[in-house]
Amino acid sequence: MSVDSATVRKIASLARIAVSDAQVEAMVPELNNILGWIEQLGEVDTSAVAPMTAVIPNTLRLRDDAVTDGDVRDAVLKNAPQAEHGFFAVPKVIE
Amino acid sequence: MTKLTDLGVAALRDGFRAGDFSAREVAVAFNDAVAAAKPLNAFIVETPDHALAAADAADADRASGNLKPLSGVPIGMKDLFATKGVQTTAASHMLEGFKPEYESTVSGNLWRAGAGMLGKLNLDQFAMGSSNETSYFGNVISPWRRNNGDTAALAPGGSSGGSSSAIAARIVPGATGTDTGGSIRQPAAFTGISGIKPTYGRCSRWGVVAFASSLDQAGPMARDVRDCAILLENMAGFDAKDSTSLDLPVPNWEAALSSDLKGKRIGIPKEYRVDGMPAEIEALWEQGIAWLKDAGAEIVSVSLPHTKYALPAYYIIAPAEASSNLARYDGVRYGLRELPDGANLQDMYAATRAAGFGDEVKRRIMIGTYVLSAGFYDAYYTQAQKVRTLIAQDFDKAWESCDLLLTPTAPSAAFGLGEKSADPLAMYLNDVFTVPTSLAGLPAMSVPGGLDALGLPLGLQVIGKALDEQSVLNASLALEERAGFTARPDKWW
Numbered sequence: 001m002s003v004d005s006a007t008v009r010k011i012a013s014l015a016r017i018a019v020s021d022a023q024v025e026a027m028v029p030e031l032n033n034i035l036g037w038i039e040q041l042g043e044v045d046t047s048a049v050a051p052m053t054a055v056i057p058n059t060l061r062l063r064d065d066a067v068t069d070g071d072v073r074d075a076v077l078k079n080a081p082q083a084e085h086g087f088f089a090v091p092k093v094i095e
Numbered sequence: 096m097t098k099l100t101d102l103g104v105a106a107l108r109d110g111f112r113a114g115d116f117s118a119r120e121v122a123v124a125f126n127d128a129v130a131a132a133k134p135l136n137a138f139i140v141e142t143p144d145h146a147l148a149a150a151d152a153a154d155a156d157r158a159s160g161n162l163k164p165l166s167g168v169p170i171g172m173k174d175l176f177a178t179k180g181v182q183t184t185a186a187s188h189m190l191e192g193f194k195p196e197y198e199s200t201v202s203g204n205l206w207r208a209g210a211g212m213l214g215k216l217n218l219d220q221f222a223m224g225s226s227n228e229t230s231y232f233g234n235v236i237s238p239w240r241r242n243n244g245d246t247a248a249l250a251p252g253g254s255s256g257g258s259s260s261a262i263a264a265r266i267v268p269g270a271t272g273t274d275t276g277g278s279i280r281q282p283a284a285f286t287g288i289s290g291i292k293p294t295y296g297r298c299s300r301w302g303v304v305a306f307a308s309s310l311d312q313a314g315p316m317a318r319d320v321r322d323c324a325i326l327l328e329n330m331a332g333f334d335a336k337d338s339t340s341l342d343l344p345v346p347n348w349e350a351a352l353s354s355d356l357k358g359k360r361i362g363i364p365k366e367y368r369v370d371g372m373p374a375e376i377e378a379l380w381e382q383g384i385a386w387l388k389d390a391g392a393e394i395v396s397v398s399l400p401h402t403k404y405a406l407p408a409y410y411i412i413a414p415a416e417a418s419s420n421l422a423r424y425d426g427v428r429y430g431l432r433e434l435p436d437g438a439n440l441q442d443m444y445a446a447t448r449a450a451g452f453g454d455e456v457k458r459r460i461m462i463g464t465y466v467l468s469a470g471f472y473d474a475y476y477t478q479a480q481k482v483r484t485l486i487a488q489d490f491d492k493a494w495e496s497c498d499l500l501l502t503p504t505a506p507s508a509a510f511g512l513g514e515k516s517a518d519p520l521a522m523y524l525n526d527v528f529t530v531p532t533s534l535a536g537l538p539a540m541s542v543p544g545g546l547d548a549l550g551l552p553l554g555l556q557v558i559g560k561a562l563d564e565q566s567v568l569n570a571s572l573a574l575e576e577r578a579g580f581t582a583r584p585d586k587w588w
Contacts, residue, residue, distance in 0.1 A: 014464050015448070017448045019449070033520060034519060035462070038407040040404070040407055041475075042478070044404055044478075044482050052483040053480075054339075056294060056295050081431070091439055
């Protein structure tokens with residue numbers, strides 16, 4: 001499979017990365033080069049193989065359903081580019 | 096008297112305990128060495144006050160008889176570990192100025208053990224790279240140069256290139272690294288130092304800036320095997336805050352070090368003899384085999400048939416996980432925000448991510464987004480995870496006839512900065528010997544084996560069974576004792 005500039009634009013939009021026309025043109029051959037190389041995985045017969053889910057066998061632990069953290073609003077907001085009235089602030093999303 | 100900066104972790108710890116010097120003298124000596132080594136660009140932030148405060152605490156602890164495992168030892172911290180109140184950037188513009196309100200588990204463990212921090216070490220941006228050329232804060236330069244009069248700047252390897260450069264230049268005695276596909280082992284090999292990636296789950300990932308969570312694993316880098324064992328003991332351990340942390344006791348690896356390999360079988364995987372591998376690396380590998388035989392080990396030939404598929408599988412899985420992990424950088428909660436005039440929320444996300452991420456990071460997010468997108472998920476991602484199963488099974492099968500594997504660490508010695516940065520694929524191929532182990536979650540270590548004709552270090556890699564760091568360290572020690580690697584770069588910085 002190979003990508004064209006429309007596909008690259010679509011991926012960039014899904015990834016929420018703004019790209020210029022020039023950047024799109026540069027990325028098309030670059031991504032195709034990499035995708036062409038990873039394509040070789042198709043040669044491997046994996047019909048009887050389960051996809052890896054954990055490299056080292058481990059079980060997910062459960063803990064008591066109790067509050068263990070919190071009361072750290074100011075610390076959470078400390079690195080926010082814009083915080084107002086104890087909230088993260090973003091550009092208006094409703095007209 | 097020996098220069099304090101010539102001492103490694105064990106020598107500093109033991110000399111401090113014996114009263115040969117104070118922790119403050121050590122911290123001052125290393126702080127001065129760090130301040131004088133700016134041309135290497137190994138540090139993003141220097142923290143001399145942190146090192147001095149830990150040293151003063153160590154001196155007080157010694158006076159009151161409360162020595163800790165790393166009292167008197169200052170180290171470098173890769174700038175991928177969140178450090179409370181100290182800028183943590185992952186070498187990205189995206190996190191410039193970010194000062195965490197919390198401490199990563201691994202760094203916290205080290206401070207609790209008495210270590211001090213000399214600074215935050217430079218790296219490839221979000222740990223994506225093999226040459227330390229993707230950092231927003233500039234390339235790290237290796238202290239090594241070719242011996243033919245060529246003064247070209249060489250790559251310290253990546254992504255833990257600040258760590259490797261600083262240790263090789265003897266401006267830190269040891270440092271933390273992280274390894275997703277070889278980021279501890281390849282830089283260690285390029286700079287003539289040692290580094291171990293433990294079994295996945297040994298070191299907590301909590302507070303480590305995430306790249307590919309099923310692969311990311313922290314580990315130590317230092318001048319020798321013993322120093323790595325000491326640091327790893329003080330980094331590892333169960334952490335309830337990391338769901339993949341292994342709930343197992345931390346072995347006393349240093350105390351059990353032994354270079355007697357009688358009864359050990361060392362596998363030599365034939366698929367690692369790749370086309371175009373320099374003859375010097377072949378020769379070093381043969382030499383390594385002879386050294387391990389000399390240490391009492393039996394050598395067996397093994398096959399890891401899916402080796403050639405490890406890199407392409409990695410370059411699906413790692414970018415896929417990265418594209419998910421890096422979705423968090425949205426300009427809302429921390430880090431950079433770009434808000435062009437009149438931009439709405441979606442525009443802000445896209446502008447922020449365009450301005451904050453470097454080219455290699457964007458490339459990997461794009462690939463990850465593509466392979467996870469509707470219609471392609473099974474063909475790429477699921478297939479890669481199945482191949483990953485086969486790669487892990489290859490190792491399981493090999494363990495039926497051997498206890499450890501010996502391979503070269505990297506297919507070449509250090510290359511010059513700029514020599515490979517124009518071709519992402521050529522750069523990716525650097526990790527051909529380290530990636531399979533990462534995909535299988537196994538422990539692996541690189542130790543220096545010798546120099547090539549241009550006077551540059553070459554590394555050997557020992558790979559072990561899951562949780563068997565001890566055998567990996569022991570075989571590495573056997574190599575280290577026989578290699579007698581004492582070469583160090585001439586100071587030019």
